[in-house]
Amino acid sequence: MAQSNHTTRKYAISAALVTSLAFTPIFSGSVFANAGVGSSEGDITINESNIPNVRKTTVDEFSLIQLGDTGQAVEDLQATLHDKGYYTYTVDGIFGPITEKAVRDFQADKKLQVDGLVGPNTSEALALPASNPSGDLTITEAGNSNSTNIQSDIVATAESVIGTPYVWGGTTTKGMDSSGFINYVFKQVGMDVSRTHSEMWENDGVHVGAPNVGDVVFFEGTYDTEGASHSGVYIGNNQMIHAGNDGVRVADISIDYWQNHYIGAKSFIN
Incomplete structure (x- = not known):
């Protein structure tokens, strides 16, 4: 391929990566304390998170x-x-x-x-032209790449709003609550989901035994409400992006707090 003046970035997520980063919950009881709305337990920085690995790994470039x-x-x-x-x-x-x-x-x-x-x-x-002999633009798609592209879009969108403040009832980049964050992310990739965690848990997507990158992980008992009360976008390595008390952050969900409240995961990808 001829030299290009633009930057090549890794974008799609490989099936191998998705499989290797599946989440295995470690249950340690059924303790459901009344925590604050959108708890920020286990929040970590982007550099400490799995996001750099998601960016780097690809089956096609x-x-x-x-x-x-x-x-x-x-x-x-x-x-x-x-x-x-x-x-x-x-x-x-x-x-x-x-x-x-x-x-x-x-x-x-x-x-x-x-x-x-x-x-x-x-x-x-x-409908831009694919690669050509003089080659500035090259797009190659692996088999069944549509779902990996959607997964990549979900994670990229979630990452793009990290730092957005927590606002009760918010669904925009000016401020989001925990379910508003999920609504915003999936709206940006062309999917409509229910407004609340409990409705999403009951009505949207399909239940999965273990989440893949781009799936949504759900929790209950994080505050005094019936059903699912919190969720986040799973990014592999037992981590999620979510809207907590301190705004949109990455969280380590292997810690006891999240394990004790974890109820399962769903895929919203058609």
């Missing part, structure tokens, strides 16, 4: 087009956005703020993750 890139791939992107009515400026092969805004507008209309990055899902929606 593609070239991400992003702000600052130049070359034929960007020209193709601009021309496609122009044809679709999102880009009205000169097709110059320079990915600047105007091109990024056009990408974001397209992503919003197509209910994709709105990040201004042209990854596999955005590229597929735009």
Whole structure:
């Protein structure tokens, strides 16, 4: 493949990784104390989390087009956005703020993750050209890659709002409660889920014996309410991203607090 001016990033999650990072709950009793809403027990930093491993591991590799890139791939992107009515400026092969805004507008209309990055899902929606002999843009898809791309989108979206403050009833980047966080993440990847943890546990997705990356892990008894009372996006290695008392964080769910409240996991991926 010819040299490209844009950065290559690992994006999709391999089936092997998903299998190897399955969560095995260690139950130590049925103690359900009345904890605060969205407890922050076990919260850890991104560097301490499994997120770097999720980013690195892949079965297929593609070239991400992003702000600052130049070359034929960007020209193709601009021309496609122009044809679709999102880009009205000169097709110059320079990915600047105007091109990024056009990408974001397209992503919003197509209910994709709105990040201004042209990854596999955005590229597929735009029907950008695949690799060619002069090769700036290369996208290769492994067999049954749709689910791995969705898993990757779920984790990337959850990671993108880490640091968002906890706000009771919140469902936006200005503030989220624990179920609002789950609603926000899955809405960004084109899935509608129920508003509360208990409704999600009862009505959405399918129960799984052990969660894979991108599944949702559920807990009960974290405060005084019937049924599931908390949940988070599973990222492998006994960790989840969730909205706790201190906002959206990564948590180690192997600690006693979460093990004592764990009730199971569900997959929302069709």
